[in-house]
Amino acid sequence: MNKLSHEEIVHGLRQLPALPTVISEVLSSFGNDEADIGLICRQVARDQSLTARLLRVANSSFYGLQCRVATINEAVVVLGFRAVRSMLLTLSVSSAFGKQDCPGFEPRAYMRHCVGVGLAARAIAETTGRNPDLAFAGGVLHDMGQLALASIFRGAYAQALAYRREHDIPLLIAEQDILGTDHVLVGGLLADTWNFPASLRSAIAGHHTPSAATADSLADLVHVADAIAHGLGLAGDDYDLVMPVDFTAWQRLGLDQDKLARILPRVVDGLDEASQAFSA
Amino acid sequence: MKGVIRTEAALPGMCLSEAVVDDSGRVLVPEGAVLTESLIQSLLRRGVSELCVDQATEEDPAEREIRRARIVRSVAVYFRQAGDGVGSLALQEAILTFRMGRGE
Incomplete structure (x- = not known):
């Protein structure tokens, strides 16, 4: 088939529905310590569907709260703005794509893998002194280029998925062979289209090439979290495989057997509940 | 006993x-x-x-070996293309130990 041109991809991404208006405010708050949290809360409260989903996640055992929160303001007080912000972003992106019907693309397996990467990234962040809420969002969103490809280029992406199964190769390679592009590049372009902060963009666009990113980016963390999720087979996909773990990323994070022994149970034990909570 | x-x-x-x-x-x-x-x-x-x-x-030793072999095979399948870099090997070892401990 003909490879996808840059223009086709950019044009296709522009056809995707815009994120809710309030998410623009949420995104701009990443680089602004003086963001008006009260304004964001009031805007979210006007979106009943988003508020309901946010409260469902906030009250799930994922956050382990001792008491229920009934409003977004309470959620911010109890969980902190950073956690609520990450939650809003991941919930909005997952619902922006609507129902997937690309042959060979399994939305449930996709979500279980991404939430698993989010949990692993959060656990690694806590172990290595990074921001766990940002790491969780980066982990959940790291493969959003796959969602975009499956939504916009349904037929071509189905071919790439079939090619991957036929040749038992990493998805990234199958995408490049069939489409001439991959979910990393498309995810990066989508992050640009939606004005994502640089930290999250690096998690999405750099998770397969973390050594090219700076040491303080999320790319290292999400790269290793991705390997953990594939290594545990969280998606339940028979064709799942771990790509080689980048040496630089591994060294920078300084993980060892003791740290991994603390991280792995948190990923597996939290997966079912978190996947359910974050599913649309 | x-x-x-x-x-x-x-x-x-x-x-x-x-x-x-x-x-x-x-x-x-x-x-x-x-x-x-x-x-x-x-x-x-x-x-x-x-x-x-x-x-x-006490678990029967023969059953334990069968279970262990099954887990080793399963983990090896996921790591079939991960190479022999330090990160890949360490992660494979950690996941193997974790799954052995869980018995699954």
């Missing part, structure tokens, strides 16, 4: 018939705890040489 076994010979699934205590008498693992692979490794690292276990809960 209760018995004393060497810690190296302990198997996941065995139940402690007496608590494991350190030199000063503090309980490290309570009576009734079910052993896991990681717990056994942890006790070995602490120098605990013997355990009192309820032998009735």
Whole structure:
């Protein structure tokens, strides 16, 4: 088939529905310590569907709260703005794509893998002194280029998925062979289209090439979290495989057997509940 | 049936018939705890040489080997293209140990 041109991809991404208006405010708050949290809360409260989903996640055992929160303001007080912000972003992106019907693309397996990467990234962040809420969002969103490809280029992406199964190769390679592009590049372009902060963009666009990113980016963390999720087979996909773990990323994070022994149970034990909570 | 076994010979699934205590008498693992692979490794690292276990809960060694081989194969499948870099090998080892400990 003909490879996808840059223009086709950019044009296709522009056809995707815009994120809710309030998410623009949420995104701009990443680089602004003086963001008006009260304004964001009031805007979210006007979106009943988003508020309901946010409260469902906030009250799930994922956050382990001792008491229920009934409003977004309470959620911010109890969980902190950073956690609520990450939650809003991941919930909005997952619902922006609507129902997937690309042959060979399994939305449930996709979500279980991404939430698993989010949990692993959060656990690694806590172990290595990074921001766990940002790491969780980066982990959940790291493969959003796959969602975009499956939504916009349904037929071509189905071919790439079939090619991957036929040749038992990493998805990234199958995408490049069939489409001439991959979910990393498309995810990066989508992050640009939606004005994502640089930290999250690096998690999405750099998770397969973390050594090219700076040491303080999320790319290292999400790269290793991705390997953990594939290594545990969280998606339940028979064709799942771990790509080689980048040496630089591994060294920078300084993980060892003791740290991994603390991280792995948190990923597996939290997966079912978190996947359910974050599913649309 | 209760018995004393060497810690190296302990198997996941065995139940402690007496608590494991350190030199000063503090309980490290309570009576009734079910052993896991990681717990056994942890006790070995602490120098605990013997355990009192309820032998009735002991897993059949042959069944244990079958289970172990199944987990090794399953993990190897996921890592079939991960190469032999330090990160890939360390992660594979950690996941193998974790899954052995869980028995799944």
